[in-house]
Amino acid sequence: MGSDVFEIISVGNELLVGKILNTNAHWLAKVITELGGFVKRCTVVRDNVDDISSAIEESMKRGTNWLIMSGGLGPTYDDKTLQGVAKALGRELVVDNDALKMVEKKYELMAHRGTVKKFDLTPARLKMAKLPKGSKALPNPIGTAPGVMTDEGDRKIICLPGVPGEMEGIFKESIVPIIKNVIKNFYYEESIHTTGIVESDLAPLIDKALVNNPFVYIKSHPKGHEEGISKIEIQVTAMAEESSIAKKRVKDALEQLKSMIIEHGGIIDKEDMK
Amino acid sequence: MGSDVFEIISVGNELLVGKILNTNAHWLAKVITELGGFVKRCTVVRDNVDDISSAIEESMKRGTNWLIMSGGLGPTYDDKTLQGVAKALGRELVVDNDALKMVEKKYELMAHRGTVKKFDLTPARLKMAKLPKGSKALPNPIGTAPGVMTDEGDRKIICLPGVPGEMEGIFKESIVPIIKNVIKNFYYEESIHTTGIVESDLAPLIDKALVNNPFVYIKSHPKGHEEGISKIEIQVTAMAEESSIAKKRVKDALEQLKSMIIEHGGIIDKEDMK
Missing domain, CATH: 3.40.980.10 (MoaB/Mog-like domain)
Incomplete structure (x- = not known):
């Protein structure tokens, strides 16, 4: 640091x-x-x-x-x-x-x-x-x-x-x-929103995404339940010497996370799938 | 404590x-x-x-x-x-x-x-x-x-x-x-709002009120200016073993403060004069 x-x-x-x-x-x-x-x-x-x-x-x-x-x-x-x-x-x-x-x-x-x-x-x-x-x-x-x-x-x-x-x-x-x-670092962050997967089932997926993307930080924010369906926001952040690198790292990690979540029966918000 | x-x-x-x-x-x-x-x-x-x-x-x-x-x-x-x-x-x-x-x-x-x-x-x-x-x-x-x-x-x-x-x-x-x-303490707080007196002119009045009311804490919160008129919230708090004592201490300090502020040309909000 x-x-x-x-x-x-x-x-x-x-x-x-x-x-x-x-x-x-x-x-x-x-x-x-x-x-x-x-x-x-x-x-x-x-x-x-x-x-x-x-x-x-x-x-x-x-x-x-x-x-x-x-x-x-x-x-x-x-x-x-x-x-x-x-x-x-x-x-x-x-x-x-x-x-x-x-x-x-x-x-x-x-x-x-x-x-x-x-x-x-x-x-x-x-x-x-x-x-x-x-x-x-x-x-x-x-x-x-x-x-x-x-x-x-x-x-x-x-x-x-x-x-x-x-x-x-x-x-x-x-x-x-x-x-x-x-300071010559650049910070980038992006979030996606998921439903239908609880945080404890998301945890091993985040662990995997982190192994594949060692330069990002991934954090899940439970947003409660609606009609028994769990809602979670997942925030991915990175810091790098070039803003384009920070952005690419975040985007790559998010793509992998989305695939894994969908594979496990979770749903990604429409807005975040664009 | x-x-x-x-x-x-x-x-x-x-x-x-x-x-x-x-x-x-x-x-x-x-x-x-x-x-x-x-x-x-x-x-x-x-x-x-x-x-x-x-x-x-x-x-x-x-x-x-x-x-x-x-x-x-x-x-x-x-x-x-x-x-x-x-x-x-x-x-x-x-x-x-x-x-x-x-x-x-x-x-x-x-x-x-x-x-x-x-x-x-x-x-x-x-x-x-x-x-x-x-x-x-x-x-x-x-x-x-x-x-x-x-x-x-x-x-x-x-x-x-x-x-x-x-x-x-x-x-x-x-x-x-x-x-x-x-815990057997009771906390009481009350605020009044003043206009027309700047914080630096209020400071010596607060000092005086504190000497007379050693068991309260008085804090001024400047709320900016409107058309050149300074607005300040003054918060008085006390902690005591009886809630009625905490309340009396706050009320006494507030009455003294109001008198001093009016004497110095400040105005107390109507709501707080009731």
Whole structure:
């Protein structure tokens, strides 16, 4: 896997009391995978400096190349992600000039528009410009808190806000170009849908297809029963240095799977037989 | 927190390539919190024995009282959760008589209904009845793979299938009664919605409310801007040994917050002023 191992850390009590569904981790995992990255783990921790810093330390020990964090960058007392990063890396939090300019510009604009009464750099606002020493501020095209990128040796820790639009905006603008420059893998996936064969009878067929197609990953997703007929989605994925190779590997494995399933009395959805 | 610290481990590549949204962890976090449990962390790992076992070991080291796992209990080659549990705890996987009876009964029923051609105990089917030594099989009211509960000292590891309906069914039937018997906390939460005050101006008001209400947790969720007006949801939560106390603490904190917000020119949604 080399330099393409990613982990995601989501920060926020709201995720761990079941108030908010973790759509951020889902979005990040999808985009990173499509870019050819390998997402090895995702962790969700509370708004607690020790929990955040220990999750970062554990990830670093596992040799993660890219640690993508979301949540906890705002102005309130429980936005503690940067304190957690500073603690994990043994760095100070210092006012960053670029970050400060970004924050100031946002509030000047808000004051101009009347969204805030006046622009002054309150402690809550200044907080968003205090980054772990040696970090780079990433412009937030939508909200106020800048994103943060910190190099630790040859690893990168990237902190994004928890508000989905802000997270996506910073990631697309500042991070995707860097990833594209480094990672040269291509990911391809395709799914077919079967009925009339249960997962335990599909299992040995998948085993055979995997022996014949060693570079793909095959996964079955049971989708329940309808009138006693079992429905299963089968997903085949591959990663390769050429997108055409990844695609061919997936297509070949799917063709073999389809033949075997039909031979065993299963039915492939019409759409998937085209 | 004592004996009420929970962690959730979700197992499945499909979560880490962004194919499936982790609704299971969300559901578990919500239900456990409502039962008075404290969900401290959620981890998502791939279908890989080493990744699963190291996540379990790490959770045990952190002193988790209840480890709830979902995914990876089925009949296919990549259903590896029980191998991961066995490795982490240094136990063998052995055919469990109760689990075997549960699996056999399901396939007998399917053969009777014609869902499978005949009932025989293929290796893929037997796999679901092999549990870490000393575990207890939990009936699956919907699907085939039994849930699994393993005691490790005074800690519990509970493994549930990844199919949401099966996970929820086993959890409600077999786990909720056990949790209710042990945990005597009550959780209460309520939210209000404000406009016209930005999060950085709300921050010092939240700080004040927290000083006056030390037993609650207050969290602001920015919901974006509409025509330049900032919208924020403020969530107040409390846990207490009596539900009436938890509720009173939340209500008191909310009243103080509302007064302060109005004083500072913010507007509380009509619905929340009732």
